[in-house]
Amino acid sequence: MPNKQPLERRIIFAFVLMTLIVSGTFSLGIVAIVHFIEEHLVSEELGRELDFAINEELKLEQATQIDANTRFFSSHTGQMAVPPRFSGLPEGFSEVLDGDEAYYVFKRSHDGHEDVLVEEQHEFEARERALFDVVLAGFLLSVFGAWGLGRLLARRVMAPVRRLAQQVRHRDQLLPMAPRLAPDYPDDEVGRLAAAFDETLGQLRHSLERERLFTSDVSHELRTPLMVIATSCELLLGAPHLTAGERAQVVRIARASADMHDLVQTFLRLARAGQEDGGIAEKVTLAGLAAEQYRQWAPQFQAKGLAFDLIDDGAGADRYEAAQLRTVMSNLLRNALHYTEQGAVRLILGADGFRVEDSGQGIPDDEQERIFQSFVRGQQARGEGLGLGLSLVKRVCQQQGWTVRVDSSPASGSCFSVTLGNGR
Structure with missing residues (x-):
């Protein structure tokens, strides 16, 4: 399934994901190195100190204290017996956490008894936790930084794409003398x-x-x-x-x-795409053209057994181009004649336009937008039409600055309304 996320968002996501991988690997590497140092280097140091303590114990035949933070225990002497919490540990290096206290323990068995070296690590553990906090903070900051940098770079990367999209969508791009787009962009x-x-x-x-x-x-x-x-x-x-x-x-x-x-x-x-005609166009009023259309179409409605009424609800005195207005009105009346089998058709004039109402079968909701497209006919299409009449009505209205809409239902028929712009 193709990814439908915006390209800018995908760039940001890729940036953040790459940072998560790199920064996460780096952070885990730091943690691993700390543990390696803690387990191996500290183990070697404690081992040397334990050897020293054992030698001293053999010379003095008593327990030895290395320093303030390091203590030596041995089952060989009763004075410094191994505490129970350290007695069950395995050979070698161990780390013991007891509440807020932390110890490094190095254990060695020889000659039938156990020698244990214990080093308090409160300060080291505190520094270790501080180090881990710094690593975590750095990881989070790197992720947020990657998100911010990704947004910045994504905007810069997408800026020419957005600009190109706006230029392509501009209506002047379809004009014959529209400039080329490629010279404005590098060869990428x-x-x-x-x-x-x-x-x-x-x-x-x-x-x-x-x-x-x-x-x-x-x-x-x-x-x-x-x-x-x-x-x-x-x-x-x-x-x-x-x-x-x-x-x-x-x-x-x-x-x-x-x-x-x-x-x-x-x-x-x-x-001519809206260019002014060289000649003088005939102008008519809405009422005058409606009366002409009524006289022309009344016999055809009467022959089909339909009532045809012309109702003037206050048509204005503005004048419109006769050819365009006649084309729109006649196509709507022809459409009403074809799709109405019984009842009546009404041509109603208003102050801002006119509407054609019929008592036909109506238009389904899912077809009311499509019927204004070329070569689209309703499911109950009749006659030999190609589905161009309403498309022509739509194009003429758009060219003249008028609007046409349809309201329809199977129970009440259809109503095509045309709102006319200011005439001259």
């Missing part, structure tokens, strides 16, 4: 990572630019045939010999041509 791992980002971002910019140019070219070239269709429809509608059925078909063609013209304008604006 971060520099090679920046070069890889440059290559990937370059390919992404190329793909976006190619898509933008394609959309722009197609939208531009479609203007001429759409103008021809619209002009031809106007001429046909002025002809006196058309029957009522033929006139209705020409009106339908003209309306479809106008819708396609709005879509072309919308796609062209999206392809």
Whole structure:
């Protein structure tokens, strides 16, 4: 399983772990050396002193006291018999702790009796404990120092990585003239990572630019045939010999041509990534466009047996770009028509926007975010749509500074709300 801890934290952990190992080994080495000295060197010294005491005992035939801290006991003489607490010790060097008292004991047996040399070690034990306390304090300080130094170095190591991440996330990196990232970094791992980002971002910019140019070219070239269709429809509608059925078909063609013209304008604006159009865009009020859409969609709702109501709850007088607003509203009405089998659809206008309410089957909670993605259709999808209508609505709203959201449940249907920015 991959480690999901932040890289900075892993660097600090590695620093502290390395210090724990090195400092712990060093501290244990000091303790081992102290014990080695205590067991071997002190043992040799006590052995020499015991030999001296034995020789003196043989000469004087009585117990010998080496110094104030060292005493000699022997079972050979009754005057300095071996104390019971020292009598059961093994041959050679031993360390005896009796409460707060500490003794070094060296025992040797010869000629049928035992000779024991006892040296009080209160001061040595105190110094030994002080030494161990110093070693422990040094160990803890080294661990805390490693943690602090690890944090400092990790921040310095991660600083160029964070800087690179911020540069990559910046929205200007997708612009065609965005500067390369690699020249700002040395030729190391971060520099090679920046070069890889440059290559990937370059390919992404190329793909976006190619898509933008394609959309722009197609939208531009479609203007001429759409103008021809619209002009031809106007001429046909002025002809006196058309029957009522033929006139209705020409009106339908003209309306479809106008819708396609709005879509072309919308796609062209999206392809220009928010740049101002060179021409003068048509402006409409929300109420005016809603009335137009009501007249256009009412026959289709009526043919399906659905009630369609336009409710004005105080629409403002601000004016908006007709093509973009018409694209958003018509796509939401088309979506309501497709997914509502009975009941009613309402187009409700407000001071800050509008909403489209339907009595359809609703949208599950886990799909309410995904339906605004391209090529995503609901589980109860109908018709031959590709799942691009709501995606187009989302993109137009983002480009215009509007917001769109959905509230839906199987019991009450769906409500798509569009909040419009300040118009002109």
